[in-house]
Amino acid sequence: MAVAVWAIAFTRNLFSVVVLSGVYSFLMATVLVALDAVDVAMTEAAVGAGVSTVLLLAALRLCKSEEAKPAHKPWLPLAVSVSTSVLLVYGAWGLPDFGDPEAPIHKNVVPRYLNNEVDVPNVVTAVLASFRAYDTLGETVVVFTAGAGIIALLRRRKKNPDNKGGGA
Amino acid sequence: MRDDLVLRVVGRLLIPAILLFALYVQFHGDFGPGGGFQAGVMAAAGIIFYSLIHGLVATRRIVPDWVVETMVAAGVLIYASVGLAGILLGGHYLDYSVLSSDPIHGQHRGIFWVEVGVAVTVCGVMLKIYYMFASRGGAED
Amino acid sequence: MLAHFTNVITVFLMVAGLFIITARGNLIKKLVGLSLFQTSVYLLYITPGKLIGGTAPILSPAYTVYSNPLPHVLILTAIVVGVSTLALGLALTVRIREAYGSIEEDEILALDHSVEDDEARESH
Known part of the structure; x- marks a missing residue:
């Protein structure tokens, strides 16, 4: 992955940069599988x-x-x-160790999520759509807004006189 | 790329599989990895793959612009109306437990519709973005 | 050292992204650097959620230790939002290319300055 990053930084042909970033994404997806984040890895590979x-x-x-x-x-x-x-690495020494089950991140709200209150085996889906539904609504609206923004930026006005709805 | 036999045959084999897998990911998201975001992106990727092989014009015949634009808005509306349905049935906004007589079943129903909304919006936005970029360059087949 | 190895990797990726954004003038290259930066943030969130000996957070009677699902949820949505914003950035780049005929930051700035100079000369 470091090689891919290095190559992205110093290659001047943008076509190879784009292909390299695709390679990098696949490597990142495998790393995410190793870290147990299967949903995220799937999204990263597809997106x-x-x-x-x-x-x-x-x-x-x-x-x-x-x-x-x-x-x-x-x-x-x-x-x-x-x-x-250098600053960030120095700061990282104050974080909990990797894989430490006593870290604060595992202590607050997560045991409730893992308690399977809504009877959906995939906890990620349950948290995404039920416990944190407001978050997801917000994210969906952001995606919608980005789409609307792109329509506004790239729509051609003259060539489609019969297609007036939406942005621009 | 239209005349490349290998691409056409492989595409014909793979595209239905990709779309089917997107549906599987969508509806099996409760039990295995998956959900609306992944399914939407995969469906969009399948259609983009088709358009890379057969050209933008052919793709626009199958999935026309108005369908894509409707999808972009419809997904958000589905999501929001699930929340409103919760209010109408006497709960809070986005409270799924009241959607059915059994709270657990209501939760499942709510999660299902919310995921549908997410998938529709994501798929629509990805396709719309791709159409916009691809049609910008002028005469492409 | 090993306990913080993942954090070192995260920092390396983040700084590589930062370097590409600041040092390279090409707008598309900058966007690729921005997405590198973004993936480092994914790692920053996901790595603390991993438990040694844990499995993916899909409940099953066979396992008792699961990794933390909360960062997965946050990053899952962040990836999709990330690609939407990347596309928005690309759209802006395309428009800039149409307006200026270039996507190099230096050339665009030079064009802007020459226009300002012309205006200043005309007003005198």
């Missing part, structure tokens, strides 16, 4: 490797697929990134 690769390619077709040579030397961003990472 990250499938849909977003296609969208990036579709956008590339409308733009130039070669990146210009960077005009500045990347020393300032590099310095910012390295110092941020």
Whole structure:
């Protein structure tokens, strides 16, 4: 995965960048399966490797697929990134250990979720649609809004005189 | 890419499987991994795959624009109206326990319809985005 | 060290995304960097939820230890929202390309400055 990230940062042909990011998404999905997040892995494989690769390619077709040579030397961003990472790693030492069952994240509301109150074996679905239904409603509205925004940005007004509904 | 025999045959084999798997993921989401978000994305991916092989025009004949745009809005409305149904039946907004005489059964019913709403919106938005990008570039077959 | 190895990976991915966003001028490259950054956030949420010896949170009588389902729910929706916002960003990029003929940040800024200079000259 580190190799894929490195290649994404330093490849100048955008087509290979997009394909590499698809590869990266699949690797990420396998990591997520190893971390027991099967639902998330499924979504990541379908969205990250499938849909977003296609969208990036579709956008590339409308733009130039070669990146210009960077005009500045990347020393300032590099310095910012390295110092941020040092700070974050230092901060990470205060977090609970990996896989620690006594960590606060496992203590508050989660035992209730795992209690199977609504009799749905897949706890992720139960929490998504029942316990946290307001969250999911909000997310759905966000997706809807993004769709509406894209319609507003990319709709062609002249060519479709009989198609007036919606954005723009 | 229309004349590529391998692509056409593989596509013909795979696309029904993808769509069927999307439905399985949707309705089996209570018991295994899956749910509305995944199912919506997969169905959209299947249709996008079809359009990559057969072209945008052919896809628009099967899934026209007005269907996609209706799906975008209908999913959110389904979700919101499940909440309103909870209020009408004497509960709180998005309270599924009152949707049936048995609270557990009511919860199942609520989760089912909410997932349907999510899947419809997600699928519609993904398709709409793809149509928008693909039709932008002018004469593509 | 091993206890925090996952956090180190997360930080590495996050910083790589940050570096791409800040150092590269191409708008599509920036968006790819942004999604890298986003995946690091997925890891940040998912890794604390993992329990050693736990299984995926799908209840069955055969298991008693499950990983934490709550981060999974949050990230599941975040991924789909992420792709929608990525698409919105791409749409903006396409419009910028149509308006300026370029998706390089430096060239766009140079174009903007030359326009401002012209306006300043005309007003004198």
